[in-house]
Structure formats: structure tokens, C-alpha cells
Amino acid sequence: MRGAMRVPGIIYASDELVxxxxxxxxxxxxxxxxxxxxxxxxxxxxxxxxxxxxxxxGVAAFDAEAGGVVSAGGVGFDISCGVRCLHTGIGLEQxxxxxxxxxxxxxxxxxxxVGSTGSVSLSESEMTAxxxxxxxxxxxxxxxxxxDLARTEERGRMAxxxxxxxxxxxxxxxxxxxxxxxxxxxxxxxxxVGEIFDEGIAKLYAIAKDDIVISIHCGSRGLGHQIxxxxxxxxxxxxxxxxxxxxxxxxxxxxxxxxxxxxYLGAMRSAINCALANRQIITHLTREIVSGVFGRDLELxxxxxxxxxxxxxxxxxxxxxxxxxxxxxxxxTRAFGPNHPxxxxxxxxxxxxxxxxxxxxxxxxxxxxxxxxNEIAYASACHGAGRAMSRHAATKKWHGRKVVDDLARKGxxxxxxxxxxxxxxxxxxxxxxxxVVDAAxxxxxxxxxxxxxxxxxxxx
Amino acid sequence: xxxxxxxxxxxxxxxxxxxxxxxxxxxxxxxFEQAALALTAIVTRIDLVEPRQQIELRVENNDPEMLFVxxxxxxxxxxxxxxMLFSRFEIGLSDGKLSARAWGEPVDIERHHPAVEIxxxxxxxxxxEKRSCGTWMAQCVVDV
Numbered sequence: 001m002r003g004a005m006r007v008p009g010i011i012y013a014s015d016e017l018v019x020x021x022x023x024x025x026x027x028x029x030x031x032x033x034x035x036x037x038x039x040x041x042x043x044x045x046x047x048x049x050x051x052x053x054x055x056x057x058g059v060a061a062f063d064a065e066a067g068g069v070v071s072a073g074g075v076g077f078d079i080s081c082g083v084r085c086l087h088t089g090i091g092l093e094q095x096x097x098x099x100x101x102x103x104x105x106x107x108x109x110x111x112x113x114v115g116s117t118g119s120v121s122l123s124e125s126e127m128t129a130x131x132x133x134x135x136x137x138x139x140x141x142x143x144x145x146x147x148d149l150a151r152t153e154e155r156g157r158m159a160x161x162x163x164x165x166x167x168x169x170x171x172x173x174x175x176x177x178x179x180x181x182x183x184x185x186x187x188x189x190x191x192x193v194g195e196i197f198d199e200g201i202a203k204l205y206a207i208a209k210d211d212i213v214i215s216i217h218c219g220s221r222g223l224g225h226q227i228x229x230x231x232x233x234x235x236x237x238x239x240x241x242x243x244x245x246x247x248x249x250x251x252x253x254x255x256x257x258x259x260x261x262x263x264y265l266g267a268m269r270s271a272i273n274c275a276l277a278n279r280q281i282i283t284h285l286t287r288e289i290v291s292g293v294f295g296r297d298l299e300l301x302x303x304x305x306x307x308x309x310x311x312x313x314x315x316x317x318x319x320x321x322x323x324x325x326x327x328x329x330x331x332x333t334r335a336f337g338p339n340h341p342x343x344x345x346x347x348x349x350x351x352x353x354x355x356x357x358x359x360x361x362x363x364x365x366x367x368x369x370x371x372x373x374n375e376i377a378y379a380s381a382c383h384g385a386g387r388a389m390s391r392h393a394a395t396k397k398w399h400g401r402k403v404v405d406d407l408a409r410k411g412x413x414x415x416x417x418x419x420x421x422x423x424x425x426x427x428x429x430x431x432x433x434x435x436v437v438d439a440a441x442x443x444x445x446x447x448x449x450x451x452x453x454x455x456x457x458x459x460x
Numbered sequence: 461x462x463x464x465x466x467x468x469x470x471x472x473x474x475x476x477x478x479x480x481x482x483x484x485x486x487x488x489x490x491x492f493e494q495a496a497l498a499l500t501a502i503v504t505r506i507d508l509v510e511p512r513q514q515i516e517l518r519v520e521n522n523d524p525e526m527l528f529v530x531x532x533x534x535x536x537x538x539x540x541x542x543x544m545l546f547s548r549f550e551i552g553l554s555d556g557k558l559s560a561r562a563w564g565e566p567v568d569i570e571r572h573h574p575a576v577e578i579x580x581x582x583x584x585x586x587x588x589e590k591r592s593c594g595t596w597m598a599q600c601v602v603d604v
Contacts, residue, residue, distance in 0.1 A: 022476060050476040052582045052603070077579040077603045114503060114574030115543045115567030173540050183577040184604050222540050225603075229533050229580035233526060236583055249583040390474035391576070391604070420575035460577070 003245055005033040005042075012377065012443040013046040017435060020388075024050040025057075031247040032060050036255070037068025039325060040318055043377040045332050046439035047386040047431065052076070053250030056331035059380045061316065063325060064256035069244070070265055071253035072235050074328035076309040077228035079268055080275035081186075081219030083355040084152075084305035085366070085452075086283065088290065089298060090212045092192065095455065099413060102190065102293045103456045107415035109289045110188055110282060111180040112460035114418075118179035120281060127171050130178070131163035134273030135305075138280035144287075148280065150344040152305040153334065156280070158273050160313075162266025166223070167230055170267075173222030174274065179281035183418075183460035185357075185384075185425060186218040188286065191364060191452035201368050201449045204350035205303060213452060214290070214300065215364060216282055217357045219309070220275035227271050231264045256326055265311070272310060279305060303366070304353035306333050308383045316378050327378045335369035335381040335446045354446045356437055357384045360414065360457050361407050361427035365437045367446035381446040385433035394429040395420060403427075416459035425459065465490060467595045470498035473585075475601045480585055481532070482599035488524070488588065489551040489558075491596040492531055496549045496562070499532060502604060503539075504572040509547035511563030522556040524588045528598045531558055532581035539578065543567050579603040 009029040011018060025048045032054055033042035039061050048057030053073030062068030095102070111118050122130060130137050135156030136149055149156035181188060193211040196202045207213070220227075235252035239245075242255055254261040283302065291298045311328045318325075336343060336352040343352055351369040358364040362385065371379045389397075400419025403426045407414055416422050434451075441448050465486035473480035479502055483494030500506050517534045521527040531551075539545065546564030567574055584601040591597060 024476075052584045052601070056477060073583075077582075113569065114572075114577045115569060117543070169537060173537065175541075183574075225540075225579035226537070229536075232580075232583065233529060233533075237523070237526065249586070252583070387477050390476065391479050392472055392474055417569045418573045418575050420573055424575055 003034040003247060005030055007033050007038050007041045009033050009042045011044040011048065012439065012445060014435065014439045017046050017439055020431070021048060022050045025055045028053065028055040029058065031251060032058060034247050035069055035251060035253060036244060037062040037066045039063050039323065043380065045380065045382040047382040047384055047436045049386040051330060053248050053252065054328065054330045057382065057386065058330045059328065059332045059377050061325040061327045061378050062256065063323060068256050068326060069253035070256050070261045070311055070326055071251060071328060072228060072231040072264055073250045073252045074330055075268055075311050076330050077225045078219040079224035079228060079271035079309050080307040081309050082275060082279065082305060082307035083215055083217045083357050084279050084283065085303040085355050086214045086286065086300040087206060087303060088212045088214060088300055090294065092210050092212065094294065095212050098293050099456060102290065103413045103415050105289045105293050106188060106458050109285055110458055112417065112458055113183050116180050117176040120178040121176055122178060127174065128163045130277050131166060131270035131273050132161050133157055135276035135280040138277040143281045143284035148283065148302045151302040152276060153307055156276055158269045160265065161269035161273050163270050165263045165266035166227060166270045170223045170226035170230065173226045177221040178278060179285060180221060181218045181282065181458070181460045182221055183421060185359065186460050188458040189215045189454050190456045191215055191454055193450050194363070194453040195451040197448040197450065201350045201447070204347065205353055205366065205449060207366065207450055214286060215355065215357065215452065216279055218278060218282065220271040221278060223274045224271040227267045231267065234260065268311060272307060275307065304355060306355050308333060314378070316375065329380055331383050332380045333383045334379060336379050337369045337371035337375065354381050356382060356433065358433050358454065359385055359427055359430040360425060360459065361410065361412055361454060362430065362433050364452040365433065365448065366450040366452065367437060367440065368449050370444055370447050376444055382436050382440045385430040385436055387429060388431045389429050391424040394426050395423045398423045398426040412454050413456035414459060422459060468494050470494040472498055472501065478601055478604050480599060480601045482597065484595050484597050486595065488596045489553040491598040492528060493549040493551050495532065495598050496535055496546070499535060499578065499602065500546055502578060502602060503574045503576060504545060506547050508572055509545045510565045511548040512565045514561055514563050517560045517562060519558050520556055525586050527556060527558060528588050529581045529583065529586065529600060532602070535562065536578050536580055545572060576604045
């Protein structure tokens with residue numbers, strides 16, 4: 001071990017989940033605890049797995065005034081990858097009547113997979129406006145409604161974005177990718193509310209058993225990936241110059257109070273806006289497609305939009321002291337409790353909706369943030385199941401066609417350009433998401449509100 | 461056609477969430493070329509990609525390991541922006557300067573069935589080394 005841990009490492013999980021965790025998660029959580037300016041602890045969520053530098057499912061906060069750092073490795077490549085969930089108001093019977101038509105229309109209309117291009121191509125000045133404006137920019141352009149913004153973190157626009165800190169190459173990678181889902185674990189899924197755990201909060205979230213909802217999981221696309229790769233390398237090569245002895249190069253970071261740290265924050269916030277705008281455009285496309293299939297104007301109001309891979313400046317009480325901290329959540333979800341000032345008034349009593357993505361064929365969950373003056377892990381929760389086996393192992397075990405057929409027998413329709421991609425993302429390749437959310441609830445990170453069951457899934 | 465040494469080969473290695481690429485060869489350049497083939501093989505079968513179109517790439521870094529990451533990242537960038545896949549590579553290497561030619565073709569979803577998009581090369585399990593047996597090896601985990 002290079003340095004000493006400055007704070008403890010804390011893992012929230014059941015005995016079983018901890019046993020199944022790779023030892024590397026513990027090592028990575030310990031490495032994060034060695035970084036300058038870390039406050040309280042290096043946390044790992046119940047779905048934590050071996051990541052790059054930080055574990056995926058890692059949460060760490062840094063104090064700029066104590067030499068704290070911002071880390072490109074602590075945010076990850078898919079900046080602001082996240083999930084949003086839309087109410088549909090469609091009944092189960094109506095859905096059953098139109099399910100094939102809906103699956104085909106969504107697959108045709110939402111660009112997904114390698115080599116796909118979006119219908120929105122941005123000029124240089126539009127790109128800059130998008131990077132500064134996020135989902136708020138998208139709404140101004142006619143994608144969705146103003147009401148969507150109150151249901152999005154940062155009200156749809158991440159403040160402090162500096163589009164000038166985004167390289168020409170990152171912009172080029174995004175030029176044709178607005179409104180695309182991407183690939184890998186990204187998806188658009190139509191789901192049925194299968195079970196309600198907390199009637200009171202479910203009512204405040206306006207969800208009831210057998211409601212049909214649509215969840216969208218995607219991120220900042222090529223722009224975020226390019227920003228991630230560029231700053232990761234620059235920070236890794238500059239760390240020694242800042243006197244930071246990295247226990248692992250992938251922890252690449254720079255002092256918050258440095259030109260590089262500030263430049264990264266400006267670029268990373270631009271990528272958050274890109275992700276928010278992207279999910280907003282896909283929402284608009286989804287509304288058009290679903291309205292078309294059902295032959296009437298459906299509003300599809302937004303329940304909420306959460307982001308996973310971020311570094312955000314937030315106020316938290318540490319000990320007795322209110323502190324302004326740079327909170328990194330890598331593969332972890334912000335989970336503000338009831339009455340948090342950032343929540344819209346109608347969600348204040350319930351706490352922030354925390355949307356946990358499943359993996360084709362498995363459940364997804366709606367949770368609610370719990371902390372209210374007594375936050376755990378800086379008001380953070382898990383983000384999904386996390387992989388249980390590698391892509392390689394999954395393709396050895398399953399054939400894509402068989403996965404699709406097996407799911408079809410369970411009433412789940414899959415549409416995807418790649419059967420190998422389906423095999424790599426087979427439901428069995430992931431951990432049990434139910435065990436993960438149960439552990440999150442037991443730890444007090446978030447409260448279970450509803451379980452969502454997949455009906456059809458568009459996979460990149 | 462370039463002649464491959466008998467030592468040239470590529471492979472994938474496992475990582476929890478993602479996948480590692482490893483190239484080996486008689487020279488550092490050959491190891492880098494082989495790792496690039498491993499990169500393509502994450503997306504599709506290499507033999508499905510016809511080397512019809514040629515592009516040129518240049519990267520520079522005095523740290524051989526960071527040069528390897530830069531090389532893979534430059535390919536990821538070309539794959540993403542040109543929407544192409546590559547199946548043949550030729551690298552010239554000297555003093556931290558890499559110049560390369562890559563041959564491939566535009567992604568054809570029907571024919572290539574691309575499995576997954578590559579986000580970027582990471583610094584995890586990153587190694588570029590000459591082994592005691594004289595072969596070169598270059599590897600890292602790739603984020604997909």
C-alpha cells in the first residue's frame with residue numbers, strides 16, 4: 001500500500017453481497033480513502049463492484065479548503081449516465097393489444113446500438129448552447145415540457161458548465177449522437193408496476209399497481225466518454241506535479257483549487273448537461289412514438305431523472321458542521337431525503353425518487369431518499385444490480401437468440417440490433433437486483449417504494 | 461501485406477464490468493497492432509470486417525504505457541466518428557511517436573452485428589513490457 005488511509009472505508013451490504021464482492025472492491029475503497037481532502041469516509045454501495053480507480057458504487061466527498069481533489073476516475077467515462085422514468089397512463093389491457101406495434105415503433109424510432117446516428121445534428125453554436133443548458137436547452141428547442149425540468153436533478157441544467165473546457169474531439173464525437181441510447185447496459189424499457197411497498201410514498205409519486213411506465217437508461221454518449229478519457233490521462237500524468245502520490249493511476253485527480261481541477265469540473269458539468277439533454281430528447285421521441293401507436297396525445301409525465309456518474313458541489317452536515325463538499329458518486333445515485341430544498345414542492349414530503357435499473361428480464365425498483373438531517377453516505381444509494389460475471393463468461397454461457405426466446409415465453413419482448421450484445425447483457429450475468437435494494441433499505445440508504453417488471457426492452 | 465512474426469497474437473482478459481485487451485508480438489509495434497485487433501473483436505468478429513478503406517493515425521507520448529492508451533483511444537475516436545470498424549493495422553514507432561495505418565469499413569449492422577460500443581481505454585491493468593523471453597506485451601482494460 002502506498003499511502004495511509006486518511007478516513008475509514010465503509011461498505012453497505014448484506015453478508016452475502018459482501019462475500020460475493022471482489023476483493024478489489026475493498027482495495028479500491030481503501031485507495032480512495034488515501035486521496036487528499038477526503039471527508040468522513042470512502043463509501044461503497046451494496047451493488048459495488050470492481051471499477052477503475054474508484055469502485056463502481058463508490059461515494060466520496062472532498063473538501064476543497066483542505067486540499068481536496070476532483071477525480072476524473074471518480075466520475076467515470078459515462079458522465080451522468082442515468083435513468084428517467086415516465087408515467088404513461090396506459091392500462092395493461094391497452095398495452096397488451098398494442099405491444100408488438102409499440103415494440104417495433106420504439107425500435108424504429110429510438111436510435112440504439114453501435115453505428116446509430118440521432119436525428120438531431122448540432123452546429124458548433126448549438127452544441128455550446130446545449131452544453132451550457134442541458135435539458136432546459138432541449139425544452140427550449142421543443143423537446144418536452146418545462147414541467148419535466150422540476151423532475152430532473154439540477155432542474156435540468158447543471159450550473160457551472162464551461163463548454164470551452166470541452167475539446168474539439170469531444171464535440172466531434174457528439175455531433176451525430178444526440179438522442180441516441182448507446183449500447184451495453186443502456187436501454188429503453190416499458191414496465192409494469194408489479195408491487196407497491198410503500199403506499200403513502202407511491203401515492204405522492206403517482207404510481208399504483210399495474211401502471212405502465214417507461215424507463216430510459218443512457219448517458220452523455222461520445223462526448224462524455226471523450227471528456228473522461230482525455231482528463232483521466234491528463235490528471236494521471238499531472239498528479240506527481242501536484243505532489244499527489246496515486247495508489248493507482250486510475251484514481252487520476254487534481255486539486256479542486258487548481259486550473260486543471262476547475263477545467264475538468266467545467267467540462268464534466270457540460271457532459272452532465274449533454275446527458276440531461278440526451279435523455280430529454282429521447283423522452284420527446286418516446287412521447288411522439290407512444291402517442292402515435294395509441295392514436296391519441298399521451299403526455300407521459302416525468303416521474304424523475306437521476307444521474308449516476310457525477311461530481312457535485314453539495315452542502316452536508318459533517319459532525320456538527322455544515323460543509324460545502326465535492327461529492328463523487330460513481331455508479332451511485334443521489335438520494336435526497338424529505339424536505340431537501342432541491343426537491344420540487346410536490347415531492348418534498350416523500351423524498352427524492354431513486355430509480356434503480358434492472359437488466360432485461362429482471363425487476364427495476366423505485367426507491368425514495370430517506371436522509372433528513374441524518375444522512376448516510378452523503379445521501380447516496382445504489383444504482384443497479386452490477387455485473388456478476390464478465391461479458392466473455394456471459395457469451396460462453398448464453399446465446400442471444402435463446403435469451404430473447406426465453407424472455408418472450410415470459411412475456412417480455414426484446415428488440416436489439418445485436419444478439420451477441422443480448423448474450424453479454426443476459427439477465428443472469430447480473431447480480432440479484434432485489435438483494436441489492438433490500439440491502440440498501442436495511443442500511444437506511446433509501447426506502448423501497450415499488451417494483452417494476454419488464455414488458456418490452458429496446459437494447460442498444 | 462505485412463508479414464506477421466510467429467509471436468503475434470491477441471486475446472481478451474476478464475474484468476468484472478468490462479473487458480481487457482492484450483496484444484503480443486516480436487516488437488512493441490506488433491504488440492500494439494495485435495491489441496488493436498482485440499479491440500475490434502470486442503465489437504464484432506474480425507474476419508467479418510473487410511479492410512477496404514485506409515485511414516492514418518498519429519499519437520505521441522513519451523510514456524510507453526500512456527502511448528498505448530493514446531493509441532487505443534485514437535482508434536476508439538475514429539471508430540466512433542467515422543462509424544467504422546478496422547481489421548488490419550500497421551504501426552511505425554520511434555521515440556514515443558506512433559504513426560499508423562488502419563484498414564476497415566463502415567459498420568454494417570446486418571453483417572457485423574456489433575455487440576457493444578467502446579467508450580475508451582482505461583489505465584486499469586495497463587502494462588507495456590518486454591518479457592524475459594523477448595516478446596512484447598501490451599494490455600489494458602477497455603470501458604464498454
